[in-house]
Amino acid sequence: MEARLISHPWTEMRRLQREMERLFGDVTPSWRWPLTGDYPPVNITRREEGLVIDAVCPGADRDSLEVTAIGDSVTIRGQRRSEPDLGEAQYHRRERPQGPFTRTLSLGDRLDPDRTQATYSNGMLDLRVARAAETAPKKIPIQS
Amino acid sequence: MATDTTTTTPAAPTREERDRATRTVAPRVDICELEKTYVLLADMPGVAQDGLDVITERDTLIIKGRVQRPEETPDYQEFELADYRRTFTITEDLDVSGISATLKDGVLRIDIPKSPRLQPKKIPVQTK
Numbered sequence: 193m194e195a196r197l198i199s200h201p202w203t204e205m206r207r208l209q210r211e212m213e214r215l216f217g218d219v220t221p222s223w224r225w226p227l228t229g230d231y232p233p234v235n236i237t238r239r240e241e242g243l244v245i246d247a248v249c250p251g252a253d254r255d256s257l258e259v260t261a262i263g264d265s266v267t268i269r270g271q272r273r274s275e276p277d278l279g280e281a282q283y284h285r286r287e288r289p290q291g292p293f294t295r296t297l298s299l300g301d302r303l304d305p306d307r308t309q310a311t312y313s314n315g316m317l318d319l320r321v322a323r324a325a326e327t328a329p330k331k332i333p334i335q336s
Numbered sequence: 337m338a339t340d341t342t343t344t345t346p347a348a349p350t351r352e353e354r355d356r357a358t359r360t361v362a363p364r365v366d367i368c369e370l371e372k373t374y375v376l377l378a379d380m381p382g383v384a385q386d387g388l389d390v391i392t393e394r395d396t397l398i399i400k401g402r403v404q405r406p407e408e409t410p411d412y413q414e415f416e417l418a419d420y421r422r423t424f425t426i427t428e429d430l431d432v433s434g435i436s437a438t439l440k441d442g443v444l445r446i447d448i449p450k451s452p453r454l455q456p457k458k459i460p461v462q463t464k
Contacts, residue, residue, distance in 0.1 A: 235410035248415055250381040250442030281368035288364045288379055315381030315442015
């Protein structure tokens with residue numbers, strides 16, 4: 193799993209960038225990134241029963257938040273919208289990104305979408321992804 | 337003979353050292369103005385209601401959030417949760433006594449009414 197995620201050159205660039213930020217003492221939270229590229233940022237923990245994916249996406253519109261699992265991939269979709277009563281407000285400072293986001297993670301293991309759970313609280317999306325039951329090895333007959 | 341004046345007493349921790357021990361990040365904010373209020377929105381993912389502090393102190397507004405860190409280290413890590421802290425200066429055109437704060441889905445919203453003193457007033461003109 194780690195090898196696949198890190199081997200991609202852009203992912204590796206991001207990782208190096210994060211390391212540099214850490215070295216220079218600025219704990220730059222990953223959710224400061226714009227909503228393009230690798231958003232939402234994730235942490236992945238491997239457990240016996242499957243994988244736990246924590247994603248940081250504060251203020252996501254709950255109706256737009258969607259998680260799909262297919263094959264070995266999980267896709268997180270959502271949208272950050274401005275507050276309904278602030279449509280005509282005059283902004284003095286605007287640091288929080290708005291708009292839609294999509295991220296697909298290839299996890300390397302076949303997943304079981306029926307046993308995948310997602311919860312969203314305090315702006316954190318918590319996914320419990322179950323691995324698919326091991327398929328029995330198949331013997332391939334050799335034709336002469 | 338020159339005496340060695342080098343002190344051997346360990347120096348008290350500097351301010352920087354103390355700050356590093358309790359390292360915080362500044363949350364991203366939006367600040368906007370409506371007709372009668374100012375609204376501040378701050379992204380504070382990972383903070384629950386009981387971990388949040390909104391403090392006003394004279395002309396200062398401080399927002400603080402404590403996050404719950406996971407017990408186990410992830411196998412693959414892109415973010416690290418840290419406590420939040422950010423300070424704002426409140427100008428005199430705001431009525432701090434009417435402040436209200438709500439937390440929803442990791443976003444803190446603070447509404448501060450504009451001071452009634454600064455609301456436009458019509459002065460009646462008396463005739464003689």
